[in-house]
Amino acid sequence: MNGKGSFFVELGTLIVAVVTMFLSIFTYGNTSGLEEKKQTNERFLASLERLGSKSMAVRMGAMYILEGVNKEKDSDRKAAVEIMSAFIRYHQPRKTRANKEAKCGSLARPKTDVxxxxxxxxxxxxxxxxxxxxxxxxxxxxxxxxxxxxxxxxxxxxxxxxxxxxxxxxxxxxxxxxxxxxxxxxxxxxxxxxxxxxxxxxxxxxxxxxxxxxxxxxxxxxxxxxxxxxxxxx
The missing domain is CATH 2.160.20.80 (E3 ubiquitin-protein ligase SopA)
Structure with a gap:
């Protein structure tokens, strides 16, 4: 798959993960009035709002919010892991076969938020x-x-x-x-x-x-x- 195609696949994956999370939040919110779950939902929404930010610091903040959610309900953990995984694939895709031998110092490190x-x-x-x-x-x-x-x-x-x-x-x-x-x-x-x-x-x-x-x-x-x-x- 070429780079452009891979880009759109990962973008689509990330969107699907986000939509899935929204549906999970909506469904649970209509079947439970627990204040604790309400707070979890609010943290989910806060993180989702920040994921598309152009600011790396804001995106990193979103991940720390997801980390907190990640420690709670099973379905929330699954969604959080899916979104974090899709985020990494989207921002750090492999574009070449990486066959060339190269010294470690010449290789790029991942982006800070990744x-x-x-x-x-x-x-x-x-x-x-x-x-x-x-x-x-x-x-x-x-x-x-x-x-x-x-x-x-x-x-x-x-x-x-x-x-x-x-x-x-x-x-x-x-x-x-x-x-x-x-x-x-x-x-x-x-x-x-x-x-x-x-x-x-x-x-x-x-x-x-x-x-x-x-x-x-x-x-x-x-x-x-x-x-x-x-x-x-x-």
Missing amino acids: QTTATILGRRNTKGEHFGVGEQPELHDTALTRIDLHKAQLDKADFTDSDLRCARFVGAHLRKTVLVGAFLQRANFSDADLTGAKLQYARLSGVIWRNTTCPDGTNSDTASNTCEIHLSTH
């Missing part, structure tokens, strides 16, 4: 919870070179075909995460948990495997500091 959104998604499980069905971040086909996902909890997230060269996954929880076809050259997976992760066709040259839990459950330190021979085949 990094903030990814950080918020990654700390959504700080109490040891896991993403439920339909809540997994959909971050496929994104350009997230040099992104910092230190200690992020992104079990089951989908990074298919994403450009994650020089990404920092130190201490991250990536159990059953989908990294099929991802560009992971020189990414740092030190102390990360990749149990059950899918890395078929991923580009892995220069990856740092230090005390990494490999997809098959082994530890990289017992396999010549690599997980490349211990990838999940399922």
Whole structure:
């Protein structure tokens, strides 16, 4: 898909997610008069109003509002994760095949509001919870070179075909995460948990495997500091 087509697909996805959230708010608002839910709805609306702002600071504020909503009702969490995921895909799409080898210092970092959104998604499980069905971040086909996902909890997230060269996954929880076809050259997976992760066709040259839990459950330190021979085949 060309860049223009991808742009409109992600724009449409973001609009659908927002409309879905509005419908959820409307339906719940007509079946419950709870003050707590009213306040949640108001925060949803406040965040949605800010998402289209030209100001990065305002957009970042919207994500922090969504983070608060993300800790509440299951249906609200699902909508919040969908919107944050669509926001990242829309603002940071992968436009090239990223085949060229490049030094980390020459690669662009994600936009500040995209990094903030990814950080918020990654700390959504700080109490040891896991993403439920339909809540997994959909971050496929994104350009997230040099992104910092230190200690992020992104079990089951989908990074298919994403450009994650020089990404920092130190201490991250990536159990059953989908990294099929991802560009992971020189990414740092030190102390990360990749149990059950899918890395078929991923580009892995220069990856740092230090005390990494490999997809098959082994530890990289017992396999010549690599997980490349211990990838999940399922």
